Amino acid sequence: MDRKNILVINPGSTSTKVAVFNNKEKVILNSIDHKPDDLEKFNSIVDQYEYRLNLILNWLKEEGIETSSLRAVVGRGGLLRPMPGGTYLVTEKMIEDLRKGVQGEHASNLGGILAKGIADKEGIKAYIVDPVAVDEFDEVARISGMPEIKRKSLLHALNIKAVSHRLADELNKELKELNLIVAHLGGGISVAPVKKGRIVDVNNANEMGPFSPERTGSLPVGDLAKMCFSGKYTYKEIKTKIKGKGGLVGYLGTNDAREVTKMIENGDKKAKLIFEAMGYQIAKEIAAMATVLNGDVNHIILTGGLSYSKLLTEYIKDMVEFIAQITIYPGGDEQEALNNGVLRVLEGKEEAKIYENEVKIDD
Numbered sequence: 600m601d602r603k604n605i606l607v608i609n610p611g612s613t614s615t616k617v618a619v620f621n622n623k624e625k626v627i628l629n630s631i632d633h634k635p636d637d638l639e640k641f642n643s644i645v646d647q648y649e650y651r652l653n654l655i656l657n658w659l660k661e662e663g664i665e666t667s668s669l670r671a672v673v674g675r676g677g678l679l680r681p682m683p684g685g686t687y688l689v690t691e692k693m694i695e696d697l698r699k700g701v702q703g704e705h706a707s708n709l710g711g712i713l714a715k716g717i718a719d720k721e722g723i724k725a726y727i728v729d730p731v732a733v734d735e736f737d738e739v740a741r742i743s744g745m746p747e748i749k750r751k752s753l754l755h756a757l758n759i760k761a762v763s764h765r766l767a768d769e770l771n772k773e774l775k776e777l778n779l780i781v782a783h784l785g786g787g788i789s790v791a792p793v794k795k796g797r798i799v800d801v802n803n804a805n806e807m808g809p810f811s812p813e814r815t816g817s818l819p820v821g822d823l824a825k826m827c828f829s830g831k832y833t834y835k836e837i838k839t840k841i842k843g844k845g846g847l848v849g850y851l852g853t854n855d856a857r858e859v860t861k862m863i864e865n866g867d868k869k870a871k872l873i874f875e876a877m878g879y880q881i882a883k884e885i886a887a888m889a890t891v892l893n894g895d896v897n898h899i900i901l902t903g904g905l906s907y908s909k910l911l912t913e914y915i916k917d918m919v920e921f922i923a924q925i926t927i928y929p930g931g932d933e934q935e936a937l938n939n940g941v942l943r944v945l946e947g948k949e950e951a952k953i954y955e956n957e958v959k960i961d962d
């Protein structure tokens with residue numbers, strides 16, 4: 600069979616997005632949503648491998664797409680060691696680090712593993728592009744306030760870079776001429792100042808910043824420490840309360856903003872307060888990042904799944920439009936960005952990076 604297709608796999612905390620491209624053309628796309636109950640039964644992210652793999656393979660089968668038609672497979676890259684952006688070949692060392700979760704656990708750790716699993720069976724190559732561990736921080740942004748703890752760059756780097764380029768193109772400008780604040784509003788939330796194309800700071804989307812559909816974001820640390828030592832919870836339970844059962848899930852029992860919107864439409868006052876509180880925290884984070892850019896902000900971008908919600912984006916807009924003009928790219932461009940990253944390599948415009956050569960391995 601003619602190998603013409605690229606399979607894109609984007610595992611997120613609330614969904615697995617899959618797409619097939621033929622060169623630049625998107626042949627088909629699907630977002631398989633995961634309710635908290637679907638994932639709760641797994642002990643770790645890596646344990647979800649067979650579950651997500653079967654969902655992908657069954658979907659390909661239903662759509663009549665043979666894996667023998669694939670030319671390459673690309674997955675969203677995970678919490679690897681801090682690394683420069685770009686397209687990376689999935690190597691054994693990368694797989695080892697994704698399995699270990701060297702910077703923690705997140706669904707995107709499965710991206711490279713799933714891509715390699717499918718690619719190896721077909722004897723083709725697997726890649727990741729601009730993983731969530733891309734680190735372009737200014738040194739000052741690494742200081743937490745406690746010498747034992749460093750602030751980390753963990754974020755939706757793939758989409759933040761893609762939509763920044765998209766806006767620059769639409770404005771007919773070079774990205775290096777612009778200062779942007781990009782808020783990716785997904786299962787996790789990243790708010791990043793993009794200074795002349797570089798992501799110089801960000802809340803750690805896994806455990807800092809605004810609360811999100813399934814995460815607490817930053818918490819009052821004294822109360823958290825007390826809770827940890829109360830004897831009521833194991834370490835694992837606390838971790839799940841922070842990531843998985845925090846945010847909208849913690850308050851309202853769902854990670855789905857569409858369900859929350861229905862609750863609000865049906866007069867649920869608690870749902871309204873919590874949804875507005877999420878908007879309030881996102882707006883505050885955007886304003887904080889405006890200071891990182893010394894107030895010199897050309898544009899604010901709202902993107903990610905939550906930015907389909909007019910209720911949420913209007914709330915945020917109202918609070919931050921004094922800073923700069925706002926553009927909304929609902930959902931975002933992650934699938935296209937993954938495909939484009941691989942195409943650049945397959946077309947010889949860029950060389951795939953090798954993980955081991957780009958990161959510091961000191962263990």
Ligand SMILES: Nc1ncnc2c1ncn2[C@@H]1O[C@H](COP(=O)(O)OP(=O)(O)O)[C@@H](O)[C@H]1O
Binds near residue numbers: 787
């Ligand atoms: N049309 C929509 N309207 C409102 N919220 C939406 C819509 N589509 C998706 N969402 C919400 O966006 C969030 C997921 O965003 P997404 O970027 O897909 O995250 P992830 O990649 O982590 O799965 C969920 O809370 C989901 O309910």
Ligand SMILES: CCCC(=O)OP(=O)(O)O
Binds near residue numbers: 731753788804
């Ligand atoms: C670790 C940051 C990436 C993130 O939060 O992605 P999801 O929104 O897909 O969970």
